[in-house]
Amino acid sequence: MASWRLALAAAAAAAAASASVPGAPARELGGSQDSRGIIDVACVVSLLGSVCLLAYFARVKGGLCSFFLSAPRPRAQPAPTVLGKPLGKELFDELFPPTAAEDQPNCVVCLQTVGHGEFCRRLECDHAFHPGCIDGWWRRAGDASLRCPVCRRTNAPPEAEAI
Numbered sequence: 001m002a003s004w005r006l007a008l009a010a011a012a013a014a015a016a017a018s019a020s021v022p023g024a025p026a027r028e029l030g031g032s033q034d035s036r037g038i039i040d041v042a043c044v045v046s047l048l049g050s051v052c053l054l055a056y057f058a059r060v061k062g063g064l065c066s067f068f069l070s071a072p073r074p075r076a077q078p079a080p081t082v083l084g085k086p087l088g089k090e091l092f093d094e095l096f097p098p099t100a101a102e103d104q105p106n107c108v109v110c111l112q113t114v115g116h117g118e119f120c121r122r123l124e125c126d127h128a129f130h131p132g133c134i135d136g137w138w139r140r141a142g143d144a145s146l147r148c149p150v151c152r153r154t155n156a157p158p159e160a161e162a163i
Helices: 002-019 033-059 064-069 089-095 131-141
Strands: 119-122
Touching: 089 131, 119 131
Parallel strands: none
Antiparallel strands: none
């Protein structure tokens, strides 16, 4: 904030110095020596105002380009639901209850092996995941079709696909 004050003082001093140069010839179009000084001061002040405005947009508004080119913010979309329930653990437990893993599948969400006897969520496409991993995947995706991260197959009940 102090930098624009220093720039204003420097510009005013420069304008005053250029207006009071003794023996300087008057401009042919401008008229007398006094009018030349006034025009110089007006030019410097307008230039300084433009610099201060650019500095304001750069600091306060996050940059000149972002101010003029910023897109309108998207409206909040309603939370997706499946069978009238929001995406969450209760819905996922109802559709794909956790079962003990008989083999040792790899969970592609966390890239770790689901241990023998550990609980996993097995989808209709027969891919298995840690319950917390696939639940978080579906919540972050916000996709009511509950797609498998491996094969992208829709795992939601047919009634939910129309929603």
